[in-house]
Amino acid sequence: MNTATIAQPRLRLEDPHDCTDANDVLCVFDAFFDGLVRYGQDGSYIPALAERWHVSDDARTWTFRLREALTFHDGTTCNADAVILSLRRMSRADKGYTLGAPGVWYQYLGDALITALDARTVEIALARPMADLLDVLVYGYVIAPGALDRYEGGDVSVPVGTGPYRFENFRDGHDITGRRFDGWHGKQPANEQIRFVFEPDADRRQDMLVAGQAQVANSLDFQQSHALDRSDGFTRAVSLVPVSIIYLFNSTSGPFADQRVRRAANLALDRQALVDTVVAGAARPLTGFVSPAHFGVTDATGGLERDLSEAKLLLAAAGHADGLVIEVDCPTHLPDEAETLTAAVERQLLEIGISFRVHRHEDREAYAHGVRLKQVRDMCVFDSSPLSTFRVLAEKIDARARGSWWLGYDNSEVEQLIDAGRRTTSGTTRGAIYQNAYRLLQTNPPWLYLYNPLRVTGLAGDHPDWRMRPDAVLDVTALPGFGQEGKSRD
Template sequence: MSSIVTILQPRLRLDDPHDCTDANDVLAIFDAIFDGLVRYGQDGGYIPGLAERWQVSEDARVWTFTLRGGLVFHDDTPCDAEAVCLSLRRMARADKGYTLGAPGVWHQYLGDAAIEATDDITITIRLAKPIADLLDILVYGYVLAPSAHERYDSGDTTQPVGTGPYRMIEAVDGQEIRLERFERWHGAPPVNASLRFKLEADPAKRLSALRSGEAQVANSLDYRGSMDLETSSGHTRAISLIPVAIIYLFNAARGPFSDPRIRRALNLAVDRQALVDRVVHGAARPLTGFVSPAHFGSAPTVNNKPDLDEARRLIVEAGFADGLEIEVDCPTRLPDEAQALTAAVSEQLSAIGVSLKVFLHEDREAYAHGVRLKKVRDMCVFDSSPLSTFRVLAEKIDARVAGSWWLGYHNATVEDLLDEGRRSTDPSEREAIYQQAYRKLQADPAWLYLYNPLRVTGLAGSHPEWRMRTDGVLDVTALPAFASQEPSA
């Protein structure tokens, strides 16, 4: 009789794997059930997934992937090159890749690409434009069995069929998803034979269930409430930096933030560590640029202390010696601390003669759509992801694209660097290019950069070497073996 590992999460959904998401709890389930051509490595970078090797042309427009031999889906049908191409083409459709407020995320990169199976194990992707960071996109290119496409296109996502390390055996009323190890997976077999993802929205209840032995893994625990796990010999408290950036988007198309001096002044005025301590009680790390320290090509500064004198000088030089009122759009959740954060930022900015007039939004989805449609006053509370420097630049900074979360910012030098990065297939050269872009976006900030959250994950037993994957997604193949669990039914 086998045992089952219970994983508690604040969200639990079986979504369409070709709809773009950065929700870590959704991605954890996707990664358990599905594979892409590549997977995230534990410490960053990419490792083989369905593809055992790949190569890219010098102009970064033609990518060739060679599949492993003998791949099969959970329904025992073969996973060959044409099956992979079918999923990539589906992912590239204009009606797919939808995330909150932003349609067609993958279409902008793959919509004009020729995706072809040249034989049973070889896939060629010919891009309309060079993308040296294509793996940033394909890591989310989950491959769905052809037998399931019609069902998914009808909106039924309840019976996923992938090639991943686990296959689904049951989903219970949106409260529980049960998985069992797929013995024909291409990788090293995960040590745990059976998993149960359970929904528990209350972090206190997740912690209690971990302590009582009802769960072996509890994700997104309260930072302060979980501290006593540090001294417990029977549990592990793992803290990981999440590459999501908590920011304020500046409306640079009009108003005060069309002036780069005002954008820079606010970034110089805020005390990020004080905000972290006050608003999230230490559960974050100060952010000094447009992407996290975990991002490829980031170049964070050690000194993030405010410079009020320089901030005041810039405000006066911009013509606001008598003060400046800024109108702020603020959601009531996502991030959940948005109101408290805005109050704390308002207090700090008063030191340079800046006041905030706050407009609250309770409907988070409508709020996101409003941002996408550029219906933002002067600035708005937001977050930025995923773990791709290229995608953040292309989707949020490049004025030529004017993407869903772009609000009028323009820096031609940064756009030139992005074009260089698109073409450069040498990782060290590309990293240096993105470091230049990072520094340019510190000198001329697109947003008000604040912090990266920390996530606490609790595990049963002592596992001092265990850590969350760099992208902040729970990799079930990397979970330790747990000493005692509830027998599976």
């Protein structure tokens, strides 16, 4: 039996109906579960449980036609009724929880009418237009109805879905194994068995790969992993992570309520220097509210190049010619470089007269709850995800929604574009709408934009064309086949 052993820094089983952007968790979900659609390797949406779909002209009614003869890993039938049970469960107000933010899916599906037109047809009638609904449904995993009672009781230890692998075993803190599911609807994965192994140390994950104890090692050290390039029989793949490392500005009150101060801070940054000094090159500078991988971003470089003279003029016009001191909330991890980053950013902003008074937070979950409750001083270290331009706009930028991570920013021009994007089903036209929003948010930024991390994945064998999926989730169905000795098969 050929096995793909994947060494990764995080390993746990969770409820698939709780929203997460943790790539290692999503990788496990994708192995055992399906949604109506999946991400393709190019970031497009491809059929999963649904073989095709249709959206009405007003972007309010979505119809999904399921594949024939779908079965769950427990042998029961996956039909429209089964899909609807999971969609309704994930859309409850008490579900969809992610760190600090409850009810993520509820805001999109909570007031939708989800019905079965027949055994193979699911209709979702939305209360409001949402042309980007697939951004949500791609992570709308379907659980076998017979397993839902266990999940409701908090037992997530035995995943039962329709995914490419059937769950076999879970040893908490050690590994998760699965066997290829012959009844899966897609092209069979190249590896008969999948094994996720927990190893928190990046150097040790790389050692496991080199020793043949793992065939895939995720999230390697950016610099140390160059050794793979110098070794025969290994592939070092570098991927952009669409999560954006930023500082959220408190735009409700204080200095960052002024657009000029927000833009001045952005213009004062040398982002490449931050990347080089803070994360040793393991990132790409970010000059907009989403990454270059996001839908609608075709001009991701211009508009916020460093300009100290312009930054100083803006500060002076805002009444801060003599400088100002800002209060900064900083966690001690997530991102792990938060404290080093804050010190480096302050050194750069001091060049235009902005200094920091830093407040450290060791409890990261309490910190996230504080941000959600708007208990932020002038600005705070944070990140922004997922790979959905619409969701970032709707959940974090739109002042009317006042989402969990919204901190007082108000831009009526952008909100008009959000509304236009909601109801525009043409991908080309909607992409142009989001491109306009991107440019407006460079001129009038809601956050201090910093960088997108880079992730290094090591694979056994020579695979020059292998790429991580654009959402930075390892797709186990796209892995090459590996032999028992850890070598790849041609």
